[in-house]
Amino acid sequence: LSPEVRDVLEEFGFKPPLRNTYQSIIARAAETYHAILKIGRLIEEYREPSRAYEEAEVRAGEAMAIVEAPRGMLYHRYQIDDGGRILYANIVPPTAQNYAAMEEDILKVGNLILKKPREEAQRLVETTIRNYDPCISCSVHMIRLKIIEE
Known part of the structure; x- marks a missing residue:
């Protein structure tokens, strides 16, 4: 969390990380405030790219990733054949x-x-x-x- 968000939490008597599930609404509010501040910085720093997209070569392989979702971490894994078809997908939601x-x-x-x-x-x-x-x-x-x- 950004220093601004931590300051607001501490002003109201909360110190991250919050481990009590009954404080989950406070944690979500803090994460939302953090996201809003970050979005503002991203908008200020945005520069239009020279190209709208990059060409990608289709090839067989396996990929996995972890992303932060609203209720926790989202894990996902895929296997793709040389035609770009998904052979296997596993998504583990929070x-x-x-x-x-x-x-x-x-x-x-x-x-x-x-x-x-x-x-x-x-x-x-x-x-x-x-x-x-x-x-x-x-x-x-x-x-x-x-x-x-x-």
């Missing part, structure tokens, strides 16, 4: 990487919800999931909470 930690946090919340009214218990589980992945937030209302007392 959501898939977050499942283990999400499940662990839900188990921790599970101990708290046993003493709560059903509606509050459901809300706590849904909130825990939303903290990890806004894309599945839309489907969280589909969660059916089943508490089994032994």
Whole structure:
């Protein structure tokens, strides 16, 4: 993060890195502010290229990359034949990487919800999931909470 973003975070009492998933909205806001500042610098430094694109030779091979996505790192790998056709593609989105930690946090919340009214218990589980992945937030209302007392 840029010094400007770190200063704003510290002004509000936050010190990166934020490790509490309940502060994920703060982390996203900080990353958005960082991106806006960077976009401004890129626009200021932009120079029109002499060519719109570069010619590329099609050849067989394998490529992989890691890019930062809104909810974490996105890993992708491809195999291409000499005609430029994709033979294999593997994309590992952040959501898939977050499942283990999400499940662990839900188990921790599970101990708290046993003493709560059903509606509050459901809300706590849904909130825990939303903290990890806004894309599945839309489907969280589909969660059916089943508490089994032994």
